[in-house]
Amino acid sequence: MNPRLHNDLLDRGVLTPEQHDCLEDIASGKSVSVYFDLRALLYVGVMLLSTGIGILIYKNISDVGHLVLIGALILLTIGCFGYAFWKGNPYSHKEVEGPTPFFEYVVLLGSLIFISVQGYLQFRYELLTENLGISTLISAAVFLFVAYRFDHAGVLSLGITALASFFSITISPEKWYSGNFLEGSHVYVTALVFGAALAAAALLLERQRIKTHFTFTYLNFALLIFFLGGISGLFWNDDRLWIYIAAIYVGVFFAYRSARRMKSFLFLLYAFIAGYIATTYLLAETILRNADFFWFYYFLLSSGGFVYFIIKYRKHFSRTE
């Protein structure tokens, strides 16, 4: 916005001449970084390749040439993980930087190709056909191992969603669209328990100082799954209204505390939305059941009051970006 900011800061003696020259190079366009552009391209490339290979295997699963394809994919997987073990830094409980800018994408590609190959082998040789859930657990275990060994939050997310799938909880874009995350009424409770267990695991690992930078990812999934389970149960299981309401309020309290502790406004957003939905539903089912006109006041006062509260106590919630 202010193209002369670095000049002003040099004149005021805040920046050193070296810092000023560096900023001048960037501002004048003499140095242009493509670091994030290249990373975005790597992301797109891995996504295209893993998607293409997944469909390719599926469509050619019975063809004569598929063995060549699978052989190539196994070699590619070995190549990716071989590179990761060869180049990667040793495991540490602390955050470990990748040795090269594309290291994490090699690990991601290896993980994605691995599950394609695993799926193929499972189908082709009828491994675990009686208990396909074990296969899901194996995928989750591999993802989690890779995530911790190579310090990869993206693969950790894949591991958590795979683990959730084992319990029939699916979180994916099409589920966001359809709103059908849970595959049966009993799963509402499972989602609550799974979310709580995931949050407990996250806090335990954090207390042990094991990869504390993963805590956010764990809690993000834990809160999402917990609230989705609670709200779905609220809407579809009227006879247990108070149990789900109580569970959601506990979740809201936990999300609020986590938001304050981790300075995460996203968790505050979750807490507000879940709490608001639960409270509104509770009122609609109880004291405001037949008070249609009152809803205008409710929305006006509750939302207006919330905005007033958050702005009034801005020091607790706001920070300049």
Place this chain on the structure above:
Amino acid sequence: MSSIYDTTQLLNLHAVKEALHWHNQKFINAEQLAAIKSKYQCKLYHPNLAIRILIFVASWMAISGASGLFFLLFNELSKPGYGVLLVIIGAGILFFVQRVLIYQNNHFRSGVVEACAYCALGSIVGGIGMITDGNEHLVLLTGVVVCAYMSYRFLDLLCHIVGMLTFAGFIFYEGFQAGGIFRHIIPFMIIVCFSVTYFLASHLRKRDYLSLWSDNLKLTEIISLLLIYAGGNYLVVRECSIELLDMTLAPGEDIPFAFIFYALTAGIPLLLIYRGTKLGRIMLIRLGVVALVLSVSTFRYYYSIASPEVVLTLGGVAVLSVTAWLFNILKVKRGVFTRDKLLSKQWISPEASAFAISQTMGGNVQKTDETFKGGGGSFGGGGASGDY
């Protein structure tokens, strides 16, 4: 008349935000950050994005509740009467935003400002629609004018985007209504109009005194280039001609000036990438790459040479190969480009990136038996499919 905000405060806010970014990148130390904060004191209320969304949603709900109550008081009004009332309400909201939120409480992109501004925009445009009995010319024109006002005075980027797209819609609608030859030259009208806006914005962006609007001008360049590309893209022109202009094409027949659109579809992305590389403007290269992907998709749509999975796989290999090559050659600075991070701002946080990976690259492994059947199930391996 200038921006509605205090220019000094905006510049101070920008300085503090830049300093925080430099400090996070370990480019300046804590003392330097403190010095900048004390020299560029800012009293604007500008919460971060999550809080802003939260406040926006809550404000929107409060406004909806208030509007419901308000309109119940006037349920006897005629349609034009409602229109006038809406315009008055819209103007009143803008006055409230300006006086109370911005002047008295120093709000800047706080969520409440946006919620009120968009509500005012909707009220005024809707009101004009009711008064004029849905006159499309006036509704579109009002949309453009009000969005331009919001963009200029409130520095609102969303209104800026909506305004430009409404302007494109206005050109299209006027060409469509004019009929005859004008219907056939709509794409050229779009290309010419937005070429003018692009060059104008590029020219104005160099002026220091317009630095408050630098983001708006940058957006103008981006949207203009995208609209120029859309105006020249063969698929867009052909499908719009058939769907919107009721053009009927016999088998083997092509749209008028087809060769021009083929040339533009192929040429614009290459021109953007070439100009971007030559001028050192990364924005042109980014748009060029996006346009290139769209052009390849366009040609593949009409002249398919391989199945989708083969295209995806080969596309992935090509993208990874090119990126690896670029990583390698940019170890040292080439022209103005470098693979070093410098002080670039992260596009998304690592946590958001991790979540995006889980949502776009599979991992939703379902254990139900029905999903795992060769030749018809939903086994998708590590791809983007949600089912596995």
